[in-house]
């Protein structure tokens with residue numbers, strides 16, 4: 420029988436953690452043939468709540484769940500980890516400047532990166548969900564010099580899925596008929612959902628919608644969807660974020676379909692003029708547990724401007740954490 424894959428989830432007692440853990444335990448992260456061992460990492464004050472979630476996981480009697488352990492120590496939690504889902508982060512609180520936010524998160528993601536460097540399995544794959552996700556991933560990557568840089572990724576799959584959903588509703592087609600959606604840049608309001616390469620029924624999506632809809636409705640709706648969810652639900656996206664995290668890792672491990680790609684924030688190799696080393700969202704294909712940035716796409720002036728703006732924000736964040744000594 421297959422040995423279990425160790426999946427470490429941070430922020431396990433939070434609302435995304437609650438939605439995520441049951442889907443991992445049911446086999447949706449890695450597929451129906453792969454048993455999983457869960458390592459939950461929380462801060463000491465939230466360990467008891469994580470224990471409650473672990474009791475519910477036990478009550479799920481999941482055939483693929485090989486065990487659950489709870490930690491408040493990163494070194495122990497990442498020991499032997501094959502997949503790390505970094506969900507726990509320091510939220511922005513009232514009166515907090517951006518520098519304070521980056522510094523507080525540096526205090527979380529630098530030690531976690533170090534712990535991954537020291538103890539994770541050779542095939543470790545890291546997904547950062549906790550915001551500011553791209554820059555937190557950059558901090559973790561920098562603290563893990565012995566892990567191949569490309570193993571550190573951040574989540575823009577929720578933005579990607581939101582874009583699929585908006586386009587599907589606009590054109591009255593199922594999401595399954597939409598391919599080659601792309602989110603570029605930062606997981607923030609500057610992100611750029613690009614319809615100029617997206618295909619619906621084999622034709623370019625941008626040519627099937629009004630330009631005004633694309634510019635004035637589609638892009639802001641996708642970029643501000645998180646705020647709209649908070650407004651409606653009274654709490655930030657949780658189940659949809661967990662679902663996107665499942666999709667991100669599942670696609671990374673199991674591959675994209677022929678003729679399609681997905682969006683992942685990954686260390687830039689300089690493709691499309693994106694500053695090398697920052698963690699920015701790109702169109703990627705995946706196969707055999709590895710991803711490649713899609714090459715050779717033509718970028719029109721409209722897209723160029725938006726990609727550059729989001730990348731500029733990421734460069735600023737990088738410079739800010741560098742100045743704080745976090746890189």
Ligand code: NAX
Nearest residue numbers: 430432433434435460461465507508548549550574577660
């Ligand atoms: P919650 O506040 O419900 O949960 C966060 C959990 O993390 C808490 O239980 C907290 O105790 C724990 N935590 C804090 N510091 C920790 C540390 N050092 N080690 C381990 N655990 C720690 O937040 P939730 O709604 O679950 O969201 C989690 C993160 O996801 C937030 O940063 C949020 O902004 C981010 N999001 C990212 C998204 C994306 O698309 N990339 C979308 C959804 C979400 O907004």
